[in-house]
Amino acid sequence: MPRARQRVRLEDGFKLDLNRLRRKGFVCSGARTEPVGIRWSYSHSDETIAIGLISADMQGDYEGCFRIQVGALDQRIRLVAYPRHFGGRQWYFSCPVTNRPASVLWKPPGATRFCSRQTWRRQVAYASQFQGRDDRAWRGKQKINARLIGELDPHDWDLPPKPKWMRWRTYQRYVDKYNHYESVLDEGTVAVVARLMGYA
Numbered sequence: 001m002p003r004a005r006q007r008v009r010l011e012d013g014f015k016l017d018l019n020r021l022r023r024k025g026f027v028c029s030g031a032r033t034e035p036v037g038i039r040w041s042y043s044h045s046d047e048t049i050a051i052g053l054i055s056a057d058m059q060g061d062y063e064g065c066f067r068i069q070v071g072a073l074d075q076r077i078r079l080v081a082y083p084r085h086f087g088g089r090q091w092y093f094s095c096p097v098t099n100r101p102a103s104v105l106w107k108p109p110g111a112t113r114f115c116s117r118q119t120w121r122r123q124v125a126y127a128s129q130f131q132g133r134d135d136r137a138w139r140g141k142q143k144i145n146a147r148l149i150g151e152l153d154p155h156d157w158d159l160p161p162k163p164k165w166m167r168w169r170t171y172q173r174y175v176d177k178y179n180h181y182e183s184v185l186d187e188g189t190v191a192v193v194a195r196l197m198g199y200a
Helices: 018-023 117-123 133-149 168-199
Strands: 014-017 032-041 048-057 063-070 073-083 089-094 104-107
Touching: 014 018, 014 048, 018 089, 032 063, 104 117, 133 168
Parallel strands: none
Antiparallel strands: 014 104, 032 048, 048 063, 063 073, 073 089
16 A cells, blocks of 8 residues: 655655766766756656756866756755776765765755755655555556657557667566566456455
8 A cells, every 4th residue: 555645755856867967968077067958857748847057077086076056056066986896987976965975866845955865864755655556567567668669659569679779688677577567457457356246
């Protein structure tokens, strides 16, 4: 049974994912990046929630600075780099409250700054914590489809075929998860039918 909604849903706020920002070229190791626009939108639509500016200085070997400006918020966040086992460095945000390294920082609704998930503790929860078993299964199927669909028409596929760039082992994991979600939904349907038949 889903939990009563007494906490703020984390996904309703803003998220900064440093690895994603690097992949998109918004920030770059070994360089200073000038302010670039960033926007947040709802997961179920492309409607813009907010826009802001980000910039970063990652020229240092082990320390840098990240700046985020959204509306009245103008926050500077320390960046730290740790050596990897096989060479190179991995960059992280340094949480402004806990000083722990974090790849993702959150600004939940009502918050005044970005911090790590651990900072918010029991004040926040993930969307899945507000959902029942069937809702989580539907959401899981939708996430898998969104990951695999690419340029295909979503109405033509229950489970899209393997994208060319994906390994077979990875695709099989998605298929197994998808089948698990399907069985969860089938069990829920059987339970509903059994209840209806019992009342008939």
